[in-house]
Amino acid sequence: MVIVEGGKMNKIEVSMKKDEIFHLATFLILFLVISCKTFHAPPQYLPTAKQAQSDVYGGWIEVKTNKGNINGELIAIQEKRVFVADLRTLHEIDLEDIISARLVTYNPESSKVFLQTAEGIVFTLLLAGIPAMILSTGEESFEVFLWLLVSPVVAAIWTTPIWVTVGTGAAIYQSNLPIIDYPKKPIDAFIPFARFPQGIPPDVDKNSIRMKIPKKEMK
């Protein structure tokens, strides 16, 4: 609670307000870091949701086994084995050796959600001041000048907390959308995102299969 006495805010109360804001910001950042699922796909590997419609490769998979971790392109899941290709070889992993696995099906572009949130905050504050600036070009008045100063503050108080809260939630939601975790979900849920959802055909030379090479510019 902020107490205003004679137009001046008590110094202790101001300090408390700053602390509250700092704690809230720290909480939101921590919440964001904890809630967003991480993955280590090479840059440009993952197509966006739009590009994934015509992408001809498997999703990015990170497998934790009792013999070590394997990351790469999901090639197939068949006969209780998961096939993962990296740049050097094709790994064949028994399902019973897998402790956990994470599949990322496309690039969620959650950074764009952050960007749009930041844009929303800045735009709101700028736009709150612009009309007064335009209207004050003809006849200057103290009221218009005061309005010019006060309106961005009022807009900030009313809109910034909504933008930050909803924007953070939206970014977390968006970042988790393309992720499927095993054993939380059955391994069969990964199959549609494999290069060969039908399994590796017997005529295909397994030694020739390598993961998709990330391109700087994807079509």
Add this chain to the structure above:
Amino acid sequence: MRLRNILLIILTIFMIGCTFYQLKREINLPGTFQKMTQPQLDEKKTKSPFLKVHMKNGNLYLFDSWKIDEAKSAIVGNATLFSPTREVISKGQATVSLDGVALIETNFLKPSPASTALKIVSAISAVILTLLFISLPGE
């Protein structure tokens, strides 16, 4: 009048925002496609402009325009054919018999709820700004 114009500009700016998508992928057996009625196929075509046809030999046809022929025995359209190692084999008009098809993949894009949430916040901001402008002196 000036205020109305300003409001229109502001609302327009707020309505311009990125739309974020989520992808829904469906894998169908060729038989499922054969059983579909024409309206069902048309709906799939509208929702999924690309069609991925996984062949039994590991090749993949990526159709950017497609239809099922009248006998419902083949997929016809413009496609790129990829090898199992995903090298391009050919491009152009293709007719793929359903006999050699292992699976048919469709991908649908849906606007993400994250987009909707940000659009709602944009609208709330626009309303708050509108209320502020109504209180503007001289209007």
